[in-house]
Amino acid sequence: MSTSTDTSTDSTSSGIDLDELATRADDAAAHGVAIPQFTADHDLDVAGAYAVQAASIGRRLARGEQLVGVKMGLTSRAKMTQVGVDEVIWGRLTDAMHVADGSTVSLDGYVHPRVEPEIAFLLASPLSGPVSAAQAMAAVAAVAPAAEIIDSRFENFRFSLPDVIADNSSSSGFVVGGWSDPATPISNLGMVLERDGRAVEIGSSAAILGDPVRSLVEASRMVAHANMQLEPGWIVLAGGATAAVPLEAGSAYRVLVEHLGTVSFRVVP
Ligand code: OOG
Ligand code: MG
Numbered sequence: 358m359s360t361s362t363d364t365s366t367d368s369t370s371s372g373i374d375l376d377e378l379a380t381r382a383d384d385a386a387a388h389g390v391a392i393p394q395f396t397a398d399h400d401l402d403v404a405g406a407y408a409v410q411a412a413s414i415g416r417r418l419a420r421g422e423q424l425v426g427v428k429m430g431l432t433s434r435a436k437m438t439q440v441g442v443d444e445v446i447w448g449r450l451t452d453a454m455h456v457a458d459g460s461t462v463s464l465d466g467y468v469h470p471r472v473e474p475e476i477a478f479l480l481a482s483p484l485s486g487p488v489s490a491a492q493a494m495a496a497v498a499a500v501a502p503a504a505e506i507i508d509s510r511f512e513n514f515r516f517s518l519p520d521v522i523a524d525n526s527s528s529s530g531f532v533v534g535g536w537s538d539p540a541t542p543i544s545n546l547g548m549v550l551e552r553d554g555r556a557v558e559i560g561s562s563a564a565i566l567g568d569p570v571r572s573l574v575e576a577s578r579m580v581a582h583a584n585m586q587l588e589p590g591w592i593v594l595a596g597g598a599t600a601a602v603p604l605e606a607g608s609a610y611r612v613l614v615e616h617l618g619t620v621s622f623r624v625v626p
Contacts, residue, residue, distance in 0.1 A: 370405020379412030382524050385510035386413075389466040392510055396517045406522035407583060414449045414525060422451040425592060426480075427580060428505060429572045430526040432596030433564040436473070439600040442518050445566075447579050448526030450592060456506065456530045461623045462604075470508040470529060470604040473597030474550040474612040476543060476562055476569045477503040477533045480593065484577040485586030493573040496587075499536035500543055502614035504550075504622065505594055506530035507601055531594060534612075534620030544568040547615040548598045552608050558599035562614070569595035 378395050385392045395401050401409070418424065430436070430446040437443040456462055464470065481498035488496075508529035511520055521527060543562055550558040562569050572595035577587055587593060604610070607626035613619045 370400070370402050370408070373399050373401060373405060375405060375408050376412055378409045378523060379416065382409060382413040382510060383416045386525070386529070389468050391468045391512045394511050394516055394520045395523055396520050401519040401523065403519055403522060406519035409523035410448065410525050411583060413523070414451065417451055417453070422453045424449060425452050425455065426450040426594070427576055427587065427591070428526060428528055428531065428594035429576050429596040430521075432566045432572045432575070433598055435560065435564060435600045436597045440516070440521070442516070442521060444518050445575055446518070446522050446526045447576060448528040450528060450531060450594070454528060454530050456532045456622055458532055458534055458620050459622065461625055462506070462530065463625045464604060464606055467508045467529065467604070468510055469514055470506050471601035472550065472604055472610050473505050473507065473601035474548045474558065474560065474599055474614070475503040475505050475597055476565065476595045476614060476617070477501045478573055478593040478595065479536060480587055480589055480591050482589055483586045484573070486577060486581040488574055488577045490568070490570045490574055493570055493577060494539060497539040497573070500539055500541060500617060501536045502534040502612050502617045502620045503594055504532040504610060504612045504620050505597065506532070506604065531592070532620050532622050533592065534618050537617050541616055543570070543617070546617065549613045550599060550602060551611040551613065552602065552605070554609070557602050560599040562598055564598045565595050572596050
């Protein structure tokens with residue numbers, strides 16, 4: 358796997374109306390309507406795609422949403438294989454995406470949502486640019502089990518690397534469980550995703566770049582390319598440890614992470 362493309366400077370996206378694509382991405386997310394891939398008729402590259410993402414989330418912030426963290430994506434082989442894209446990506450999380458632990462969500466407003474088991478970091482101090490794993494962990498206030506609800510706005514959940522980046526890396530909702538001491542070892546914890554009390558995906562936190570802290574290191578490095586830093590109080594989602602599972606009306610979902618506990622939500626019938 359490579360994580361180098363976010364540094365590309367020879368953008369082929371010049372001449373593309375990035376704001377127009379940002380409006381399309383934002384409208385599709387706001388209304389839960391599927392749209393064709395941007396790369397079907399635009400020569401969008403990774404740098405241009407992150408610019409579309411920034412502008413699209415900028416529209417949400419202009420409507421009053423607050424940035425509360427970032428999510429890392431495609432940090433496990435299972436995730437890369439499921440969507441056919443093998444680069445680590447990131448997206449922005451806003452307060453409006455937060456789903457309370459134990460709450461009920463409606464499928465209204467989603468296109469084709471899926472859920473995946475994750476680990477969340479809560480930051481105590483800022484992080485940006487190249488850092489070691491030890492430096493990254495020193496900035497962490499707490500760790501928690503998490504469930505991410507992803508929803509590609511692209512038809513049939515199919516996209517290229519620039520498409521998914523422009524679509525804020527499919528960010529849609531996130532659920533975070535109780536926080537644990539950051540000294541809790543997290544490099545190889547059993548992780549289970551249950552639907553209606555039955556395990557539907559089983560994995561390990563080691564599937565996340567070999568150790569979820571590496572995802573935090575990548576987050577620090579990658580946001581620096583957007584002239585951002587990870588802020589104190591922000592949440593960083595490390596990425597799905599297993600493939601994601603479609604949300605079904607009336608079902609209950611729970612993520613269990615060894616030593617960290619559980620997080621759950623239900624979908625209205
Ligand atoms: C892209 C988002 C990936 C993860 O945890 O790997 C992601 C997608 O799968 O649609 O959130
Ligand atoms: Mg995810």
